[in-house]
Amino acid sequence: MTVRRVGLVGARGHTGRELLRLIGARGDLELAFASSREWAGRPVAEMAPEITTGLEFEALTPDAVSARDVDAVILALPNGAAAPFVAAIAEDTVIVDLSADYRFDASWTYGLPEIYGRDGLTAARRIANPGCYATAGQLAIAPVRGRLAGEAHVFGVSGYSGAGTAPSRKNDVEALADNLMPYALTGHLHEQEMTRHTGATVRFTPHVAAFFRGIVATTHLTLQSPMTPDAVRGVYEHAYAGEPLVRVTADIPEVRDGARQPGAVVGGFGLGGDGHQLVVVSVLDNLLKGAAVQAMQNLTLALGLPEGRYRPSPL
């Protein structure tokens, strides 16, 4: 078996932790380096026992990353930090970037395989990994995209791991206790991302709640022609047939159906307005199908490896 070497920049973060676990679970990938400025010098296995190679975290500059012999680099950095690494890394090395920095760049491949396909990913060297809410919203919108009349409205609630590890009100457990915090009422990046990639006009209102991980997106859609509940469910089942990471259900999924699970659940399918008003509920784990699992799908497709099967996260 050919083993491909992968480097991870941003290994200390929430998504970095899941990526270490997912890379460690594969026999066809070897972690070549794990970069963290704060944890430099500490054994990776101290934080991620799945990595058994004795590797230590290193604080790597873009130039140091570019000097490493790797097939791929995953960037799990905050928004706005990827560019120096992208500029330094060789063109034939696969980059999967988890931030929003290249999701609007037409020279990058936007990697959401269940909606936009796998063909473009197999030869891709620059892959923009979608946002977590944006994945949930697009999974709800895409199957009926051609049937829409007007805007799609996505009401999203995320666990506070979505706000990363840098302290802010959005991951302050005291501020979140007994609370639900709306933010970015207009123009959120994921609103722009969903609009750009689905081609529908999307309105999106994010909220953060006191649970750690998981997202629920409740999406309101107006249909050009009335549909029945069975017909709607058939459309979604057809759209995601054969996709192990998207489950379609008539039930209304809840956050705990998606938290720690590798894939998404899409369901509910409420119909009102004489069959014109459709409400779809999608749930997923923001750190998994919303980030690390999706990044692994994109990475493996680009490297010509099997996408693999994913288990629930024990973290």
Ligand SMILES: NC(=O)c1ccc[n+]([C@@H]2O[C@H](COP(=O)([O-])OP(=O)(O)OC[C@H]3O[C@@H](n4cnc5c(N)ncnc54)[C@H](OP(=O)(O)O)[C@@H]3O)[C@@H](O)[C@H]2O)c1
């Ligand atoms: N959390 C989610 O649910 C989620 C979902 C989808 C996408 N994303 C995106 O994924 C990316 C990572 O998110 P996260 O939640 O894992 O973030 P995080 O928990 O805040 O971790 C950020 C990581 O980047 C490193 N870092 C921070 N600033 C850096 C800089 N200027 N240069 C080099 N390293 C730097 C940090 O480690 P050191 O400080 O030790 O170097 C840390 O490892 C973000 O762009 C986020 O938008 C997150």
